[in-house]
Amino acid sequence: EAQVTQNPRYLITVTGKKLTVTCSQNMNHEYMSWYRQDPGLGLRQIYYSMNVEVTDKGDVPEGYKVSRKEKRNFPLILESPSPNQTSLYFCASSFDGGGSYEQYFGPGTRLTVT
């Protein structure tokens, strides 16, 4: 089954404790992206990757890191989480080109930073 998986689905952590949210897709998509969703703000793009070893900042990259060492994986790293990073995070992937660009979204990771 074609899918985007995220782990963990729920995470409660404390300020300053480094964490990683994993994202994996099995569709051989070139494009992957991370979003955060906050009430009243919709989804905002954090980082995206056009292919292996190629990443760029979205609209809200501060406090986050990403890496793309393999095509299927795109982890989101919070080196020193703060309470303002409490949010619902979505990973997405897409085949980029040929009239597609449809993003497939993962189920989301709800992060709480205390």
Place this chain on the structure above:
Amino acid sequence: AQSVTQPDIHITVSEGASLELRCNYSYGATPYLFWYVQSPGQGLQLLLKYFSGDTLVQGIKGFEAEFKRSQSSFNLRKPSVHWSDAAEYFCAVRASGTYKYIFGTGTRLKVLA
């Protein structure tokens, strides 16, 4: 700055009534346009998309959207709403030639029985 506006935060309609959700964008050229739906506790699912060609596009679940260049709009419509359509709807754009996506703030749809 590039932006997407969904002016209606909440919309309530009766089951069987027609629906129109508004989306306006601000871009220099015609972007790629999308509508996604998010059911409670779920991820996002693509309803439809527009890149070029016919300005009226059909999507899944009986939805359609019309691109109007002169109004910079991409409104979503459905002729007869079902109770299962209750969800949050997001309009999104991607400027052609870029890799960035901008989402609107969403419209939450409530359907009355």
